Amino acid sequence: MSKKNRLTYLPLGGAGEIGMNCYVYGYGPKGRERFIIVDLGVTFPDMDTTPGVDLILPDIAWIEERKDRLDAIFITHAHEDHIGAIGHLWGRLGAPIFARAFTAHIARLKFEEHGLDELAIRTVDAWPETVAAGPFSVGFVPVSHSIPESSALVIDAPAGRIVHTGDFKLDETPGVGEPFDPALWAEIARPGVKALVCDSTNVFSPHPGRSEASVGPAIAELVANAPGMVVATTFASNIARVRTLAEAGRAAGRSVVLLGRAMRRMITAGVEVGILTDFPPTISPESATQIPRENLMLLSTGSQGERRAATAQLSRGKYLGLTLKEGDLFLFSSKTIPGNEKSVGRIVNAFSEMGVDVVDDHTDKYHVSGHANRPDLARMHQILKPQFLVPMHGEHRHLREHVKLGAESGLHGVIAPNGVMLDLSGNRPEVAEYVETGRTYLDGRVQIGALDGVVRDRIRMALNGHVIVTLIVENDEPLGDAWCEIMGLPETGLSRAPLVEVLEQDATQFLMRADRKTLKDDDRLEEAIRRLVRKSAQNEIGKKPEVTVVISRLTG
């Protein structure tokens, strides 16, 4: 076994997708490296690919097998796609979790919900404070994003310095948190940066990103001129934005109301941690019903159209006694994440039917992104001048474009999607290993593998419907007719006879003629009946359903 130390990077999630961030760094001789994890996030299911699933977690089997060599877990910020899996997966890893105060606060709330030991969560101050974790020294450098206390990590190993940006943008007036400080970054770059592991989300956005401060005046004007009630939605964790919205309400003489659990929870967290000292006073939804609507400013959860959030409930008619009507204004101070267009659209149309004026993201006036755009990424490249660029947090097309962007200023970039372990020790990053990675589904209270076939069967039932055929066989002879039940299939087909009757007749006819060899053998009988029923359904309704055959054997 080689004794040569190597510095490795392995994405288990987040590289080849936007969401579910989870990166492993290693240092030491092959097979004896010490490890740290950066972020342990989730991604969200959808009806197309993961119906019925509650949450999608990274498959951490690889690092779990090596958990005796795992020294620490670092969380860059408190967005679900970076922190969301800690409650579900920490029990299988056990290493201490390091984060800044706001992030650690959210982490503790999650641990509390899961009945885990909160002592595992350690609060760290910002850079220049560092944490020693095995061979690594790790510091949290404040960056701007759309949640408080987001951080890039400076990861120092004997083989060199890595800057892992986390999610970031360059904002000199971020509202909450530290402004972008080029001098600080220049100082971090001074000893030389081996690898810049860099957010790629907005690499296709050609213009420099705008500051959080730029939306304030537009929002204030909109709210001031609104004749009726104003409701605004944004991500609750975007505390700077929530405060901007609340202040616009206060400036217009409106009482501010927080709607939705996440909204109250995040604002409370900000106050408890001490980063939110000047949030306007709020009143309860109950008191709000006593106030004239033109004096109200509601801030509600559910900017992505989430069915159970306050916004969706308002669009269906009522939330905690509050209703919208003709002349009210609803503001989406948010961007619709690709894939959520239809659910957001349903809400906008429901408000439109009520006569509510909806201001959504087709203008850019009331929202700015939390990610660095293309020119901002280029600026970060130039400040840090890394030996290599490793794009992360992006689909493959983003990673690829980010490598191209780096090449424009002479950087050597490398695409390493989930499961590709890079050796960063040498002069050029090399692929050290291909690791099997994947996704784990949280389904109800059970974790299932993405390839277990459970979700595949659900999708098949949804596309094809389900026929259940029940047979009773006594002493290898059919007892009575076959019995069919259908779910998710039309009651009648082309012949106009009930579909179940057609299927039962065909199955029974088959049974009566079946030879003893088939009748004796469950597998053979099942397979024959399945084929027959699928064919019979194909003739009758033009589609082949899923078929479950239940054979009950009686021995007389």
Added chain:
Amino acid sequence: MSKKNRLTYLPLGGAGEIGMNCYVYGYGPKGRERFIIVDLGVTFPDMDTTPGVDLILPDIAWIEERKDRLDAIFITHAHEDHIGAIGHLWGRLGAPIFARAFTAHIARLKFEEHGLDELAIRTVDAWPETVAAGPFSVGFVPVSHSIPESSALVIDAPAGRIVHTGDFKLDETPGVGEPFDPALWAEIARPGVKALVCDSTNVFSPHPGRSEASVGPAIAELVANAPGMVVATTFASNIARVRTLAEAGRAAGRSVVLLGRAMRRMITAGVEVGILTDFPPTISPESATQIPRENLMLLSTGSQGERRAATAQLSRGKYLGLTLKEGDLFLFSSKTIPGNEKSVGRIVNAFSEMGVDVVDDHTDKYHVSGHANRPDLARMHQILKPQFLVPMHGEHRHLREHVKLGAESGLHGVIAPNGVMLDLSGNRPEVAEYVETGRTYLDGRVQIGALDGVVRDRIRMALNGHVIVTLIVENDEPLGDAWCEIMGLPETGLSRAPLVEVLEQDATQFLMRADRKTLKDDDRLEEAIRRLVRKSAQNEIGKKPEVTVVISRLTG
């Protein structure tokens, strides 16, 4: 019964949604009106709301009940959301279908597929030719859109003139078809327009629309500079665009290949109808494999990520022997329709993994919309100066915004979503009636109602999984244990025992203790077992599945 003639407008589809256009106009005394239909389109299913469904058709029950008074069906253009239902629904209506040559050609192909009588389809020349249909006189006025021979309809009734725009844009250099002619429109407006029934799709697009001619030079430059193979996708029916792409290929010395059935079919239709006289020569995909890749320009179907189209097949590796590789270029000369982002994204990422450069719609350089933008709509309002504005072809938010836009130039607009019948006879449009409307699903070869519960059951199985419980009851006593099968559920739950065993034990225990009254009554027994199994599953896996209980009764 009133003898007063009235002029009515009733959307059965397309008003309150984008797609599935179907509008009914009536004239005559209430209960004795004569009718015409404008457009008979479809919309497309999705996994969220309509899993397994093949196509969504308007519910035409209302007009079917009055088909003895239906004089004609007019089709404005050959896009599926205007023409797609004729093959499926014409048999229930039976009135002659009128369309311009290209549209009629496509209509005949559909009739042929469905074995319907093509004589029902009548080709009409453009305005000033008109068709007399009962009390109506209808003319096809050429408009620009993204398919040849799109038309607005001038519908003259004794109560006044209606202009029904169909889908349109204002384009003075459309490539294929007649340029926008303000003088012609002014002439149509001269006698006075009672109602402008107007496309609303792009009412939120603030800038004037760009001409089809504007994309040509950009595409030509892109193709000329591409080092490897070039593949471009767009809607096959956008013949002007397909020709622009093909010409860019020819200009760059490349052989042009059409990939996908729709691509060949549309180009053939254009040639047969005589509107496409100068399409560059094409070669077959088989010959293309013999030509150096830098000399090829492929035009492929599937710009919306459709799984079985040529583009998706190329992204999965191979289509008719053709493969893409590092250095090739793939151009989306199209806009991704909301809801298709994820399927298009999958394709872009697959190409990215191959090293192919993908140019997609995040720039506007290589695509223009086929719909009139906000200022173009305003221009149309001003030219036609209608007595009322009736926005159509839009979600509720579009209709609402379009009424607002009309109000800016003093027009009286009215929102009439699907099922709202307007009486246009008076000085102000009035709601005459609310008609029950809806959607019909084509599922395999069967038409089912949207509210039949079939699709609801599929969605439930997809979200919750399905448990089948089989019981045998002999002389009102359980015979043996309950038997469970699961589909779409995890094999083991929190107790680590197989889920089916846990459910079977619980169900069997219940059976053994059940009173005779329950055992005698199928409904009661079924309901009790269903509840028990759902509760048992909730404890074990944290979710409540769908449960089908099959009771076989033996009498000894």
